Amino acid sequence: MLRMIRFELKKICSDSVVIGSIAVLLLICFLILQAYCFGSSAASAITPDGTRLSGREAIAFHQSIAEKYAGDFTDDTIAEMVSDFSAAYPAEYAKMTEGGSVSSWLPSSYLYLAMFIPPANYDEIAQDALAEGTSIPPLTEDGLVSIRDYGAAYADKPLQYGYGDSWAYFFMGFCGQTIAIAFPALIVIIIAVSAVFASEYSAKMDALILIARHGKNRLILAKLLAAMIFATGIIGGLFILFSIAFGLQYGAVGWNADMQTNLGLSLMGVNLPLNNLQLILFGFGIVWSAGIFTAAVTAMISAVSKTPFSSLIVSFAVFMAPWMIRRLLPEGALRDLLLVFPANAVNAAEVLRLPVSAASIYYDQPLAPALCIAFAAVVAVLIAGTLAYRAFKDHQAAG
């Protein structure tokens, strides 16, 4: 069995189209790493006296500021940050209070403080709200917006703050948005797996395989497993590449800070107790589920196609359809359900954020979308796997 799987993997990996697509994927990976890891704003900084830093120096600077506030993340921490910020960078602070944009080179701990600084006309807004019979939450004694207003996740236990830039960029570059490495990775999986069965038909190897002792049982399993292993290898490989790049550039500082305090990610309202390290592992899990799903469905299409090319076209269409439909649909249950399809699921940030929205069917069930995705992947593997198995077994080698 192992030998068969090895041969199937060898077949997949010696296909020049697959090699080419992996090369393109690595190029995209390199570009994303360039943008998110080596050239991100986390690798540039400006000190209070106006000195511009870059590279390691800048990273160390950001990390040293973040470390000052490491620990419980409370309204007091925020007040301390705001006051430090206003003292060190008065001009930038002034811009922020006026609602203007600030330099992205500021210490990352200060970059998102605007969300805690009330607008100048806060009193007026409060009075207007009162007049209309509603109320808006009161400010803290330091005159800031309380973190309590951003979600219920931290009612009993304070969140942990720590350096988060590198984790945020890792997550964004890997799976935190549509344009992340996960999407092209799935396309490479489609390209490779779409040939798994169909290439045997077009190469006229089907007859030889099907008369062999294991040709109608174990070999099919070996092919399906090889497809899954390939998918896992691609996604795992990219994850390892990312880990190495980010590890070398940023180290592991801040791994145990809560993802909610990683303000650049806008995950404050997400009611899941994950730290930064767990967040990227969660992202990996989601992308892996999507990869397995994609591999299984593509293998099934491959088993019922005549040529690798038609299999590739159909697989690609089937992969993209839920993505397109979801973009056309208005918000609603169907749109939320389409999230389980790989092309949509790879956006792990959305998987986390959906339950925060009151309109969503996942509302207040922070784990529900992830569980649905995992469940869908298991169902896809079982059903598509069975169908592929039957299709190849009963294939009529009629020439």
Added chain:
Amino acid sequence: MQLTLDRLTKQYGDKTALDRIDAVFRPGIYGLLGANGAGKTTLMRLVCDILKPTSGEVAFNGTNIRDLGERYRSVIGYLPQDFGYYPNFTAMNFLLYMASLKGLNAGYAKKKSLELLETFGLFAVKDKKIKTFSGGMKRRLGIAQTLLNNPQILILDEPTAGLDPKERVKFRSLLRSFAEDKIVILSTHIVTDVEYIADEILVIKGGTLLKKGAESTILQEIAGKVWECRAAGQEAERLETRFAVCSRKRENGEAVLRIVSDEKPCAAAVSAAPCLEDLYLYYFQREV
């Protein structure tokens, strides 16, 4: 050991490729003879269980092969008429791959593969990619592959196509030594191959089995129907258009024609001893 075809029928849409074939195979070498499109390949695929019969069944030792499944597959070897190989595999890897599909353990697979490469004169190129092989080399690799699992039933669809005369002779003697106690079914257009190796001959025409039996028995059929005529000019042309001519040569400005015909083609015709080629022409004259 016995392989039985029972009213085996295969239809593609409304085209009947094989029509109620009945036959029994016991150990020995069987040659399938038939024109292009006669149904030889279809018959072999049905016997290999990679094509579902429209009706009828193939039974091995009394059990339908569809029910035997893996147990049947582990005792057959099959060489398809044409197949792809994997151009990027080496000859050795190709055999090892087939061996893994046939469930041979790794050590035995390696030993057997090397042995077969040696037998088929491919040892020197065992680590070369198949895409660099000539047609005959691929054919030999294809035949080698069928023998990996030491099959009880060997099905070869045009095994000698593309082999040069020397390799054909080698193949025949190899097959002879291998076929001891085995059922070997092969098809070919090269009548002499069948003549030399087959114990029994099956003549298929338009999907039906016309004849099955030893060469001498079958030839009885056309005994007295093979003629040799000497004719000149117009007379020779007339004979060629009216009768199935197996061969013609020139002797002393006259044409010597070998003709298969139920009736005596011309007054001067003399009867000749039939051979398989005559038989072939007798049955397929309108198609060849």
